Amino acid sequence: MMVPQVALQTGDRWLVFRRPVQVLQAAALPEVLDVLRQAEQAVEAERLHAAGFISYEAAPACDKALRVQPGSATPLAWFGLYRAPEAAAELGDGEEFTIGSWQPAIPRERYLRAIAQIQEQIAQGYTYQVNF
Numbered sequence: 001m002m003v004p005q006v007a008l009q010t011g012d013r014w015l016v017f018r019r020p021v022q023v024l025q026a027a028a029l030p031e032v033l034d035v036l037r038q039a040e041q042a043v044e045a046e047r048l049h050a051a052g053f054i055s056y057e058a059a060p061a062c063d064k065a066l067r068v069q070p071g072s073a074t075p076l077a078w079f080g081l082y083r084a085p086e087a088a089a090e091l092g093d094g095e096e097f098t099i100g101s102w103q104p105a106i107p108r109e110r111y112l113r114a115i116a117q118i119q120e121q122i123a124q125g126y127t128y129q130v131n132f
Contacts, residue, residue, distance in 0.1 A: 013087055014087070014088040016088050017080060018082075019082070020082050021048065022042070022048075023079070023080050024038050024039055024077070024079045024081065025075045025078050025079075026058065026075060026076045031077075032061035032077050033062070035077045035079065036077065048082060048083065049082045049083070049085060051085075052079030052080055053077070053078055053079075054076070055074050055075065056068060057074070057076055058076040
């Protein structure tokens with residue numbers, strides 16, 4: 001797997017994390033909390049920096065009542081562990097970043113019906129927010 005670089009803007013400069021000393025990744029729900037514990041331990045005990053993400057689909061690992069769409073190819077959690085970031089005045093030095101082709105998971109007609117139903121539920125006061 002290609003290891004991406006991770007960048008964070010702080011004030012007027014960027015911190016870029018390259019060449020992790022270790023990569024932690026969760027592909028299944030039972031692995032998510034373990035990856036978070038490992039990242040926390042590396043930051044606290046080994047003074048490493050953890051940079052990465054937890055996907056929306058990892059939510060049931062923290063609360064079994066939460067339901068998400070199954071079958072994503074994206075890791076549920078991914079963290080690179082780094083010794084230190086590099087400071088950069090701006091992001092990128094001619095590098096291109098892509099995430100691939102986006103494809104809808106449902107047909108447009110089904111999407112429009114669902115949005116109309118959500119708007120109706122909000123208008124009737126049954127909910128105030130829906131993640132769809």
